[in-house]
Amino acid sequence: MDRRGFIRLTGMTSVVGLLGKPILNAAGLLRPGEALTNKPPIVGKRWAMVIDTRKCLEKEGCRDCINACHHIHNVPEFDNAKDEIKWIWKEKYEQAFPEQENEYIEDGLKEKSVLVLCNHCDNPPCVRVCPTQATWKREDGIVMMDWHRCIGCRYCMAACPYGSRSFNWRDPRPFIKEIVTDFPTRTRGVVEKCTFCEERLAKGLIPACVEACPEKALIFGDLEDPQSELRELLRVHFSFRRKTNLGTQPELYYIV
Template identity: 50%
Template sequence: MMNEQRREFIKKTTLGVFAGLGAASGLVPAFSLEKTALPVWDEKPVPGKIRWGMLIDTRKCKEDCQQCIAACHHEHNVPAFKNRREEIRWIWKNSYRNVFPTADIAGVSKEIQNRTFISLCNHCADSPCTQICPTGATFKRWDGIVEIDYHRCIGCRFCMPACPYGSLSFNWEDPRTEIVDPVTAYPTRQQGVVEKCNFCSNRLVKGLLPACVEACPEQALVFGDLNDPRSDIRMLLESNVTMQRKPELGTKPSVFYII
């Protein structure tokens, strides 16, 4: 045991020395961690001032297009477990029956019933997952985003059945083994924590739109502040008939659908 540790240490030290020499001679770039720059909002945010929301125009969403899913899962180092039981998903596609199971399909056309609908965390204004979390790891942020603090998650998985939309996934296995193309700018998760969509809070702080919104070739996704009556999303919500998922549960989702 001791010997193994020693070997490991010597291996790593030697590697470090070589890397240091390489960096000194300019052969290897010194470090490739995330660049540190001050965020766009450098003052402390006012709780409740912003409420981020998303509008999904399902008429524009192409059935065989997976670009939003690929962009999101790449951006956040989401592992690609093939096994359905271990699957981790932040954003995925589903049928009308599964996305709106409590809506009556009488009067809904065949075309709509065969359409695919993007599902993701709804970032509910009245979120059951944050209310049930025993450690406060799942919490409501100042800007309406429901975020998981992975430092606090103990993996009890209460939030998973509490969420009526199935937005949470549990890391049964070490996720680092199954990340296809890891990015250095965002951390991974560890085995034994629950994870889900974070509305790209990591991109919002840099003044960027969420990865899925940016990746969509049809501009089917609109992102904005629901508290700002002049925002694009509010304009579109006022001029279109929209739907929320399971509105009768009173969770007040921040994700809206144009059917």
């Protein structure tokens, strides 16, 4: 491209940048709350989540949070378990909480499912073992992934005690139902997982799963803010976390 062409192009992009949002909105290209919001970013000191399984179980078979997350993050859908990729999903109660084994547990609870996702541990083993720092813990506690640095050694998958990580065993793009353009798709050979919707927090939006839940069973908040709804819930309810004996300090709290 010559110099004049370059100037023309940069000029045009800045005009589109200025008028972009109203134009895109008018054209109906933006779904509500998806991109280019003017909201200030949501910041916290230590992000965490409460999962109220009682509320979650109100609507059995509901997959709203899973669908919302997997859609906006371009998570592919394979028909075979071998290639499977998932960021948030449901597991049987005793599989999610093996240390709560109890043959005579409350009627029906055994067969019920609970939501599981990355625990965004305070002491994450996946971060410790990564040989390239492609996964790391942010100041605000979010365990992040760099899909461009990951070499695909899968050491983090061996280290995660919660099975929260997935690997792209093959090109995921043909298996994405509907590609969302403002979130990257991944290439084969890299690991991925939930990132607590850090891209939405930066735009002032709460995580997609929290927003999508019809029962308000998922509560996202700052652990270091004593006034937060999250802290209030933890104060008044009995809650527990997965596999705390391993010292990972998971930041997902379950109310049963």
